[in-house]
Amino acid sequence: MSPIKTIKTMNVQTVVTQPFRDQKPGTSGLRKKVPVFRQPHYLENFIQSIFDSLEGLTGKTFVLGGDGRYYNRQAIQIILKMASANGVGRVLVGQAGILSTPAASCIIRKNQAFGGIILSASHNPGGPEADFGVKYNIGNGGPAPEKVTSAIFERSQVIDSYKIIEAGEINLDQLGSQQLGGMTVEVIDSVADYTELMESLFDFNQISQFLKSGQFRMCMDSLHAVTGPYAQAIFEQKLGASAGTVKNGMPLEDFGGGHPDPNLVYAHDLVEIMFGDHAPDFGAASDGDGDRNMILGQNLFVTPSDSLAILAANANLVPGYKNGLAGVARSMPTSGAVDRVAEKIGIDCYETPTGWKFFGNLLDADKATLCGEESFGTGSNHVREKDGLWAVLFWLNILAVRQQSVEDIVKEHWKTYGRNYYSRHDYEGVEIDKANILMENLRSLLPELAGKEYGQYKVKYADDFSYTDPVDGSVSEKQGIRIGFSDGDRIIFRLSGTGTQGATLRLYVESYEPDANKHKQDTQAALSSLITLADEIAQIKNTIGREKPTVIT
Ligand code: G16
Numbered sequence: 001m002s003p004i005k006t007i008k009t010m011n012v013q014t015v016v017t018q019p020f021r022d023q024k025p026g027t028s029g030l031r032k033k034v035p036v037f038r039q040p041h042y043l044e045n046f047i048q049s050i051f052d053s054l055e056g057l058t059g060k061t062f063v064l065g066g067d068g069r070y071y072n073r074q075a076i077q078i079i080l081k082m083a084s085a086n087g088v089g090r091v092l093v094g095q096a097g098i099l100s101t102p103a104a105s106c107i108i109r110k111n112q113a114f115g116g117i118i119l120s121a122s123h124n125p126g127g128p129e130a131d132f133g134v135k136y137n138i139g140n141g142g143p144a145p146e147k148v149t150s151a152i153f154e155r156s157q158v159i160d161s162y163k164i165i166e167a168g169e170i171n172l173d174q175l176g177s178q179q180l181g182g183m184t185v186e187v188i189d190s191v192a193d194y195t196e197l198m199e200s201l202f203d204f205n206q207i208s209q210f211l212k213s214g215q216f217r218m219c220m221d222s223l224h225a226v227t228g229p230y231a232q233a234i235f236e237q238k239l240g241a242s243a244g245t246v247k248n249g250m251p252l253e254d255f256g257g258g259h260p261d262p263n264l265v266y267a268h269d270l271v272e273i274m275f276g277d278h279a280p281d282f283g284a285a286s287d288g289d290g291d292r293n294m295i296l297g298q299n300l301f302v303t304p305s306d307s308l309a310i311l312a313a314n315a316n317l318v319p320g321y322k323n324g325l326a327g328v329a330r331s332m333p334t335s336g337a338v339d340r341v342a343e344k345i346g347i348d349c350y351e352t353p354t355g356w357k358f359f360g361n362l363l364d365a366d367k368a369t370l371c372g373e374e375s376f377g378t379g380s381n382h383v384r385e386k387d388g389l390w391a392v393l394f395w396l397n398i399l400a401v402r403q404q405s406v407e408d409i410v411k412e413h414w415k416t417y418g419r420n421y422y423s424r425h426d427y428e429g430v431e432i433d434k435a436n437i438l439m440e441n442l443r444s445l446l447p448e449l450a451g452k453e454y455g456q457y458k459v460k461y462a463d464d465f466s467y468t469d470p471v472d473g474s475v476s477e478k479q480g481i482r483i484g485f486s487d488g489d490r491i492i493f494r495l496s497g498t499g500t501q502g503a504t505l506r507l508y509v510e511s512y513e514p515d516a517n518k519h520k521q522d523t524q525a526a527l528s529s530l531i532t533l534a535d536e537i538a539q540i541k542n543t544i545g546r547e548k549p550t551v552i553t
Contacts, residue, residue: 012164014162017160020041022036025149027498029136031500034129034130037075041162044162045156047134048163051086057086060113061090063108063111065103075119081165084180085165088183089182093185093186094190095172098226098229101290102390104118109141120226121500122288124261126254127253140364141385142383143356143360146476175187191229195238197382203397204238207396210399210400219245224250226290228248248269263553274299281298282406283296284391287376290389293388293392304375305337308330313344313417315369318398325345325369326348326368327348328347328348328371329362329370331353332352332354332492336488338372340418344417356385361470361472362470364471368381372386379391418513423523427549428550431502431503431544438538443464443481445462446464449462457486457489458486460485463482464478465479490510507534509531
């Protein structure tokens with residue numbers, strides 16, 4: 001343990017400020033452009049609003065870290081000084097300011113911390129003109145539920161001062177304890193606790209033998225984001241995968257100019273490798289803060305919805321889950337593939353609004369063990385966040401046990417359970433007014449849609465999804481417009497809650513095909529009539545003035 005270093009001058013300053021109107025947290029914390037966060041008092045106001053909304057934080061332990069994007073280090077210095085001024089007892093900070101979102105969740109839980117602040121705008125680009133974000137996680141390690149984020153927002157709207165101490169900078173690169181006023185700052189290894197947790201869940205021996213067998217090659221693309229050091233430590237150093245298995249493993253402040261979003265569009269280098277000649281057997285990517293994942297086989301993209309279903313169906317092969325799943329949960333727009341697995345195993349399947357925070361209560365109450373979302377998120381009760389590398393390890397464990405290709409596993413799954421053709425079409429950077437008009441028009445159509453026929457499709461139900469939490473009874477309304485047809489097909493419309501520029505309209509399309517002879521179609525072709533119908537009902541092109549989506553996954 002390094003000696004305790006005291007930084008002198010600890011005057012607590014109370015700085016007069018005025019509210020910013022735009023500090024309402026979205027699907028996952030407050031996300032804005034860096035120049036917005038760098039305005040005088042902007043970050044400070046939001047952080048003080050967090051502290052003001054928490055009762056009994058004096059003397060308590062917090063966890064702090066981020067995905068290493070531009071402004072991460074500066075923001076950490078400010079937050080540490082504010083935490084000290086607000087009476088926090090101890091802050092555990094990831095070395096160099098680095099903590100992946102799932103690692104932060106793991107560390108909060110392991111240390112029974114009061115909560116944590118994670119600095120990330122997830123999959124959004126980084127850099128001086130790009131995106132930054134702040135989210136607060138509660139003591140269970142998960143994102144703050146709506147009652148907490150609402151309280152933070154309400155406080156931000158009336159805030160008139162914040163507290164900060166005058167002090168020098170903390171050395172974020174040196175492991176060990178330093179003193180900041182009355183508060184201890186412990187700079188901790190960003191990777192160790194998380195690696196240990198993974199080792200407790202998966203059969204590292206079997207995966208290691210498999211990786212070293214020479215029969216199997218994998219490629220992990222960390223997209224110059226936070227998972228680089230974690231992936232190198234786990235796959236290459238611990239499990240013995242060959243050097244170079246992890247690509248783009250050095251976290252960069254601007255993610256190398258890329259968009260750290262593991263999907264077919266933004267992880268194009270990996271997609272080229274996996275769809276090229278001599279492709280490895282298994283490919284994976286994760287996002288800016290390490291909570292998302294994309295899984296690929298040779299010439300094959302596994303949709304996140306299918307991935308969740310396959311993990312659930314094979315959980316008995318993995319040490320950490322071999323005693324069975326209490327239940328599963330998926331967000332409403334996620335395909336119903338996992339529902340069929342749950343039905344077969346005889347466990348409950350919960351349908352929640354979009355946002356990992358909605359899984360927290362289900363996991364805490366042991367109603368669900370595995371959770372997942374179409375937005376490339378999968379996770380379990382081991383932490384309270386989705387977890388990219390956990391999903392990759394889960395797949396590796398299944399592959400090591402079954403000794404089959406990704407394609408064979410997916411095709412067998414479809415044969416057993418049927419295939420849910422599924423796609424999401426995103427229209428990014430749409431004018432906010434136009435996006436709102438489209439959603440309002442759809443809402444006003446809802447009462448007359450039920451029973452209506454559009455060619456082969458008959459509308460069975462049409463509503464704006466509302467969720468009542470089965471644990472605490474809280475109600476979340478207006479969570480997405482669902483139009484379901486009598487054959488089980490669905491189209492869903494939502495506005496994203498994570499963008500920082502204009503609005504993003506998301507259209508989700510799903511069609512179930514039980515017949516294995518019809519599982520070879522191209523996804524977009526299989527869904528084409530539903531996609532056309534979605535435009536007919538919502539008048540997308542006419543209302544937002546876009547001919548085609550920005551991103552299709
Ligand atoms: C966040 C949330 C996820 C959500 C995703 C997309 O992920 O944690 O639960 O599914 O955003 O949300 P939206 O459709 O509102 O943009 P992340 O990885 O960005 O933190």
